[in-house]
Amino acid sequence: MTWDEINVHKSLPPHPNIVPIDRIVLEDVESRVVGFTTKYIPGGTLEANPHLPLRFEWLKQLTQLVDFLNLDLGIMHQDIAPRNLIIHPETEQILLFDFGWVAHGKKNLLEGRDDVIGVAFTLYELITGDTHFTSIPHWDRNMDMVLNTEWICNRELDSDLTTFRNFLDEWILTRRIDGDMERYLNAPNRLTWPDLPTPPDYNVPFECGRAAEGEAAYRTGLRLIRTAIKLGQYVFPWQRPPQSRLKESRNEVGE
Template sequence: MAYLADTVFADWPRVQYAELITLDRFTPRVHLVQLADNPETRLVVKYVSSDTAKGNIWKEMNILKTQQLHPSILPIDRLILDNNNCIVGMGTKFVPGGNLNRNKDRTFKLKWLKQLTEALDFLHFDQGIVHGDLHMGNILVDEAADRLVLCDFSMAREATQRNLIEEFWSVTWTLYELITLDFTAEEEQVQNSQRENGVYSLNTESIEKLPRWTVRTKLDCDAETFRSYLREWIKVRRETLQSVKARKPETMINFSERGRIQWEGPIHGCQGIQSRTIRMNHQY
């Protein structure tokens, strides 16, 4: 664990773990909490694990160290400290609208898809990274702001041409699943690619060649308008792949000059990160 005073995050807002009241446990290390002295303030807290294969909070903190990167990227609200002032987690504001898995009766808007692609443009071109785990569970709906918000950057990686193409595939599968509520086609694609080529691939050819997508979700315009917009966005972005300057996210905590770190066992017994192929029914 890292001592707050020894990191570059020493001046960030913080709260002691003892001051939190747990309301729900989305996963063993992702909890919904409220502040004991301010019950109206709710946070989603992600706790540290020393096993980076289970998600990397330090990577997320480094990516989100600008408090508000983009209006469609969920920023860190405050850090969580133990009694020794070690960082044991990070908290983001709870978004009551939940993720796209939550409310299937909600009307999905074309403007929201455009907000999503604008956020991806920001990540790709300004930050040089890809989200890396784009699916309905990692896209929140801020109903008050009428805006989609991306969360969970634990799988973010550098925006190489290969990673960008995979991100394009992921956003296409996300739109397909949102419109059709068909979650089996992606699993079949992965199984076929592993059986035929021995690799994990989210290639979208099987769904892109479909003349129509069966609409099982409320949309504010016809499905083909959504598909046409996304096709054109991907076409233009494929033409500009070489202009993206990839930057590998820092995966360890940033320390001040006198910084020190001490790794201990996983906190709260994290059992593993949820990838896009495991549908999540909670905010994260």
Template sequence: MAYLADTVFADWPTARYAGLNVLHQFTPRVHLVQLADNPETRLVVKYITNNMMKGNIWKEMNILKRQQLHPSILPIDRFILHNNNYIVGMATKFVPGGNLNHNKNRTFKLKWLKQLTEALDFLHFDQGIVHGDLHMDNILIDEAADRLVLCDFSMAKEATEQNLMDEFWSVTWTIYELITLDFKAEEEQVQNSQHQYGVYSLNTESIEKLPSWPVRAKLDCDAEAFRKYLREWIKMRKETLQSVKARKPETMANSSEQGRSQWEEPTHGCHGVQSRTIRINYQH
């Protein structure tokens, strides 16, 4: 990717690619690993595998460059270096509780939804960006800390009015799917919008007008409490859209005075996967 010394991360913790033992491949470019010299340390490593991902992963690194950005945002733990101190990936700590898709039998708590909206408020108002890719795979549960945690900021965008509306729709669809385990309604919504208007839309009108949502998941309170809280949060945020100061996430590496910053394809054998920006393309 780039020389470590040519970036703003020069003094951050690192690990060598050769010192990683792969325990599981979540995708061809995202691995669960342990450190060869410290087997108890488990990390999730995201590798840079193609030209398209270089800008996205740099953007994600810049968003997460503060070690403790927010208690519900998964920070970078260290960078993965290859030959000549090139950065070829970034690592975050492994969250044993997994994502919302990983464990559908877990009782989902209203406090976790509140933690999600608090994290989004931080992103929207303090950082001026939207997550841009909210769905059940990108929401983790740290059971030991009893906290919901957001991950994967590679699709983050500036918090424009339309991007904020898209984020609100994504949150609503995610909570709907979490509660109902109905993963077909969203696809039907998108297909109908494309058929009627020729555009992709995640508008939530079809599920918001339902008098009740069929509950198929375990919740710590009535489903209507989740819907009520979500409706009130979105209503309040729509009224404050004008106060959000959008900021476009950085996508390019900072170079040192020597100008040695350059990109390099990693040689770890991963072929990468196509970026999936449409939520219905995720396998639930």
């Protein structure tokens, strides 16, 4: 999925409600692409801030963003959830990130993961604090589960609960009309990108098990990082340290 995520970030136009890509990460020995970084936005996700008052404007921004992604660009985020939404501390706008499940057209499109369903379940979780729907596999979820459930507000809202629900219900009606999938598949500015290239066949052999006679069996090609480390082969570690460690280092510098 990383290939699609990099390409969608590369192709997306700047948008006030999307966390932008920052850099492509290359390892410095073989110049291979190993990942990418996005701009750091402090403050944590909406999932991590259950006491943050929820604004009606954020719901409108999110639905407008989903319409733009689906019906103008022809892509489906497929993982809209409180853990993938943050609030920019300066603009106070909602921001979406993590396009790891992105679909474009029919490619990677999964049942039960469309963004309209994602918005409905996300709003329900944010308002009620009820997370039990997250344990249901996406292919077993449907819109009626959350729409026909009583919404008990357990979060401070800047508007009445009925205002949030009425807006959501009306928006869902506009997206559930006949031909919505055709509008998505025939989006006027549909993003496309090439398929993942076939990776080179690495010619350094590694042990992959034992033959019937007990002798070690070897092969070349892709291997797990832990396998390469165990064999003393080159591995490029680039993972960002956890946010808690970054905070500790900043505090140490401040002292």
